[in-house]
Amino acid sequence: xxxxxxxxxxxxxxxxxxxxxxxxxxxxxxxxxxxxxxxxxxxxxxxxxxxxxxxxxxxxxxxxxxxxxxxxxxxxxxxxxxxxxxxxxxxxxxxxxxxxxxxxxxxxxxxxxxxxxxxxxxxxxxxxxxxxxxxxxxxxxxxxxxxxxxxxxxxxxxxxxxxxxxxxxxxxxxxxxxxxxxxxxxxxxxxxxxxxxxxxxxxxxxxxxxxxxxxxxxxxxxxxxxxxxxxxxxxxxxxxxxxxxxxxxxxxxxxxx
Numbered sequence: 612x613x614x615x616x617x618x619x620x621x622x623x624x625x626x627x628x629x630x631x632x633x634x635x636x637x638x639x640x641x642x643x644x645x646x647x648x649x650x651x652x653x654x655x656x657x658x659x660x661x662x663x664x665x666x667x668x669x670x671x672x673x674x675x676x677x678x679x680x681x682x683x684x685x686x687x688x689x690x691x692x693x694x695x696x697x698x699x700x701x702x703x704x705x706x707x708x709x710x711x712x713x714x715x716x717x718x719x720x721x722x723x724x725x726x727x728x729x730x731x732x733x734x735x736x737x738x739x740x741x742x743x744x745x746x747x748x749x750x751x752x753x754x755x756x757x758x759x760x761x762x763x764x765x766x767x768x769x770x771x772x773x774x775x776x777x778x779x780x781x782x783x784x785x786x787x788x789x790x791x792x793x794x795x796x797x798x799x800x801x802x803x804x805x806x807x808x809x810x811x812x813x814x815x816x817x818x819x820x821x822x823x824x825x826x827x828x829x830x831x832x833x834x835x836x837x838x839x840x841x842x843x844x845x846x847x848x849x850x851x852x853x854x855x856x857x858x859x860x861x862x863x864x865x866x867x868x
Contacts, residue, residue, distance in 0.1 A: 621864065621865055622815055622817060622864040622867070623644065623816040624816075624817060624818075624819065624860060625646055625675075625795065625797075625816060626642040626644075626645055626818075626820065626821055626852055627646040627647075627651060627797075627818065627820050628646070628647060628651075628852050629647075629650060629651045629658065629662075631662070631665050631666055632851050632852075633822070633851050633852035634669065634670050636852040636854045637821070637857055638671065640821070640852070640854045640855070640857020640858045640861060641857060641861035642672060642861070643673075644672055644673045645670065645672060645673070645674045646711055647662065647666055647674050647675065647676050647677065647707075648676075651822075654682060655677045655741075656677065656680065656681060657676070657677055657678055657679055658676060660701050660705050663676060663706065663707060664705050664706070667705070667706045673708035673709060674708050675707070675709035675710060675711050676702045676707040676709070676710055677710075677711045677712075677741070678699055678710050678729070679712065679741070680695055680698070684746070685713055685714055685746060686714075686715055686716070687714055687725070692725065692728075695712070696729070699729065699732045700732070703733070703736060708736070709736050709737040709739065709763070710737075710739070711739045712738060712740070713741045714726055714729070714743065715743055715746060715747065719746065719747050719749075720747065720753065720756070721740075721744075721747060721756040721760075723760060726757075726762075737763040738763060739764045740757045741766050742768065742798065744757070745767055745770050745771075745777075747770070750770055750784065751787065757792065758791050758792045763793060764792060764793035765784075765792060765794055765795065766795050766818055767781060767784065767797070768796070768798030769781040769796070772799070773798050774796045774797065774798050774800055775799065775807070775808065777796075778807075778808060778812060781811075781814065785814055786813070793815065793816055794814055795817060795818050796818065797817065798818075800818070800819040801819070802859045802863060806863050809864060809867045819860060820852065821856040821857045821860055823850070823851065823856060825848065825849045825850070825851045826847065827848060832847055
């Protein structure tokens with residue numbers, strides 16, 4: 612691919628969102644795709660069908676829907692799998708453009724059997740293998756499994772606390788993939804480190820939340836009650852994708868060769 616065509620194609624930014632407002636802001640800021648979830652505080656779980664329907668009314672860019680029945684690990688019981696299958700069916704019916712999922716075995720391998728079953732249920736939609744990849748025992752083997760199963764891309768921080776720490780591995784995964792699957796870095800990407808990540812990884816897509824805090828408009832407030840458990844989440848503040856942040860990230864990507 613010549614530099615010119617690479618420049619015209621540029622990088623694709625995926626923004627993870629858990630509200631209609633964030634989805635609209637992501638598109639306005641120049642995102643090329645949305646990953647739709649609920650509860651980004653838990654790393655994203657399956658959103659409601661209502662959220663998908665309303666988001667699809669307001670945005671034109673592709674919406675990939677998270678299929679993850681709960682927070683925590685990626686080892687699922689038979690009943691959780693039943694829920695995932697139902698969610699896949701519902702999201703397909705209500706206009707999802709793609710799905711995002713991943714399952715592991717207890718010893719940290721990609722659960723090929725279960726993934727194959729869920730991919731079959733997802734057809735004809737494209738599917739991303741999410742950051743369950745960051746919990747695998749052997750990323751080289753896991754990548755080959757994910758490729759052979761037919762996933763379209765894998766989202767990863769390089770098995771580390773953030774993309775910056777995982778950068779050396781991400782670069783190796785991009786080299787190993789040789790274009791057979793998209794390697795999409797995600798986890799802690801900000802305007803301060805994006806250029807380094809794109810230049811250092813060789814990736815063509817990246818994933819971020821680009822959020823800032825937004826004060827609640829509640830006038831009456833009961834400070835002695837909190838709806839979140841131990842993870843005491845600020846009750847009167849929301850995190851929303853910020854158009855300016857999305858734009859800035861997009862501009863950085865455009866200026867990175």
